[in-house]
Amino acid sequence: MNSPSILKILAMLGSLILLLSAAPAAWGQAGDQGKDWAPVIIDGEILFHVGGIEAYPAKRRAGEIRDRIVGLAQDPGFSPEVLSIQEGAESTKVMAGDRVLFTVFELDAKRQEVTREAAARAAVVKVQEAIREYRRYRQPETLKQGMFFAAGAATVLILLAFLVHRLFTGLRKRLKRRSASQIQSFKIGSLEVLRAERILRILTFTTQILQFLILLVLLYLFFEMVLVRFPSTRGLAGRLLDWVLNPLASIGNSIVAYLPDFFFLVVIVLLGIFSLRVIRLFFTGVEQGSVELPGFDPEWAKPTFNLVRIFAIAFLLVVAYPYIPGSDSEAFKGVSIFLGLLVSLGSSSIVSNLIAGYSMVYRGTFKVGDRIQIGEHTGDVTACRLLTTQLRTVKNERVVVPNSLILGTSVVNYSALAKERGLILHSQVGIGYEVPWRQVEAMLLQAAERTPGLLKEPPPFVHQKALGDFAVHYEINAYCQEPQRMAQLYSALHRNILDAFNEHGVQIMTPAYEGDPEAPKVVPKDRWYQAPAEASKPDPSK
Numbered sequence: 001m002n003s004p005s006i007l008k009i010l011a012m013l014g015s016l017i018l019l020l021s022a023a024p025a026a027w028g029q030a031g032d033q034g035k036d037w038a039p040v041i042i043d044g045e046i047l048f049h050v051g052g053i054e055a056y057p058a059k060r061r062a063g064e065i066r067d068r069i070v071g072l073a074q075d076p077g078f079s080p081e082v083l084s085i086q087e088g089a090e091s092t093k094v095m096a097g098d099r100v101l102f103t104v105f106e107l108d109a110k111r112q113e114v115t116r117e118a119a120a121r122a123a124v125v126k127v128q129e130a131i132r133e134y135r136r137y138r139q140p141e142t143l144k145q146g147m148f149f150a151a152g153a154a155t156v157l158i159l160l161a162f163l164v165h166r167l168f169t170g171l172r173k174r175l176k177r178r179s180a181s182q183i184q185s186f187k188i189g190s191l192e193v194l195r196a197e198r199i200l201r202i203l204t205f206t207t208q209i210l211q212f213l214i215l216l217v218l219l220y221l222f223f224e225m226v227l228v229r230f231p232s233t234r235g236l237a238g239r240l241l242d243w244v245l246n247p248l249a250s251i252g253n254s255i256v257a258y259l260p261d262f263f264f265l266v267v268i269v270l271l272g273i274f275s276l277r278v279i280r281l282f283f284t285g286v287e288q289g290s291v292e293l294p295g296f297d298p299e300w301a302k303p304t305f306n307l308v309r310i311f312a313i314a315f316l317l318v319v320a321y322p323y324i325p326g327s328d329s330e331a332f333k334g335v336s337i338f339l340g341l342l343v344s345l346g347s348s349s350i351v352s353n354l355i356a357g358y359s360m361v362y363r364g365t366f367k368v369g370d371r372i373q374i375g376e377h378t379g380d381v382t383a384c385r386l387l388t389t390q391l392r393t394v395k396n397e398r399v400v401v402p403n404s405l406i407l408g409t410s411v412v413n414y415s416a417l418a419k420e421r422g423l424i425l426h427s428q429v430g431i432g433y434e435v436p437w438r439q440v441e442a443m444l445l446q447a448a449e450r451t452p453g454l455l456k457e458p459p460p461f462v463h464q465k466a467l468g469d470f471a472v473h474y475e476i477n478a479y480c481q482e483p484q485r486m487a488q489l490y491s492a493l494h495r496n497i498l499d500a501f502n503e504h505g506v507q508i509m510t511p512a513y514e515g516d517p518e519a520p521k522v523v524p525k526d527r528w529y530q531a532p533a534e535a536s537k538p539d540p541s542k
Helices: 003-020 024-031 058-074 106-112 116-137 140-182 196-227 231-237 240-288 298-323 330-346 348-363 403-407 437-450 483-503
Strands: 037-042 045-051 083-087 091-096 099-105 186-188 191-194 371-374 377-384 388-393 398-402 411-413 423-431 461-467 472-480
Touching (some): 045 116, 083 116, 106 116, 116 140, 140 196, 240 298, 398 403, 423 437, 472 483
Antiparallel strands (some): 037 045, 371 411, 461 472
């Protein structure tokens, strides 16, 4: 806390107190002992209490008496010593010369458990002293002295606050410098209960609290000494401590009254923590395989635990709700309804994505590391969240796909069966009818054999997909177990296909029709087994 911050705090507190001093009649409300009594207050000091009836309320009566006393105090020609009492049959009058200042009734005297005359004489003494004090505190010399005193006290306060700030800042720096060598972790046996860094943070926070409390005490002493020197704020000086202690007492009483509900909440919290730990241990065992559930995939353990944890916390909140402080107040209910409305209006897409996320988990659509295709996006799954799924494409792009979109579209998983049965890579070529089909199939198989990364077992195979208008469409199929290398394997396979067809002089092209050829476009029987298909030529002797 620097010096400008201290000045701001002082200015704010001073303004607050001056504003509160503008309504001194409110101070006396704390002294009311009943609705039929009201205090007579001059400059914040209670002189005495007066009673009232329904036709003439005590508050109105006290206000009129106060106005008369202030009027006499403001009259420089009036002497307080002329005040006297005049006894009557049912009341005792306090006279200011030949005028009635106020009347003391039996009701007023009964409250003090004295006679009317004694009550009237005590009131006269109070009024005389109040008039003298009223005049003394409003003399120009007294006001001037008060202003000088306030300025000096403010200067001293700022200097003391600055010294306190410097002292505690130096203390915190010294703690930080010595933490590495002198502050050790707190251990019980081999168990580290508090690390040295945590102990340092606790000590630093303690110094900050102590500095704040010292500054509060200085502020209290400053206002206590300054406010008493000005007539409009004299009443505040005696009530500053009450303003602090009364709220603390009210808070303490509320805490004591709330203790049974507090202990109930503590039991609920401890029970919830224990239950969640047991549930976590159970699902951790399922995930690691030490606990087996028939028909339950270990990959479902973590999302299922998250789902169970949400329901368990919601159940505990429902049980604990009536015991939360202020839960039965209209403000608390209004805030709850408002938050519920916000969630219901803004969470429709979130809820749909959550449902989709859990649906995909239990359907086993894919897992982290799989190569998949979602719509136009193809890549490896890097993260499966409850709301989204993240992919890394072959171009090293990060794609975030909402789970609700995945639930409504088809997903191709290239990795699901690759390890067990192999993923089949395939590519088509169109070759003219004049080329023997056996030769084409042999060249395609030869290209597959030359491609590293394609499996020898199961062996590659060729399908004739269609007899087109201008060409025969052949498809080479080969197995692999590395879906992440699909792009590289396809590229290598296509290169080897081009090489194989070039080596044997076969063009990969579909001729366009321009007219009837001179000779039919057929393959003579003696060319059926041209290289490299000659190895598969059947033996005529068999």
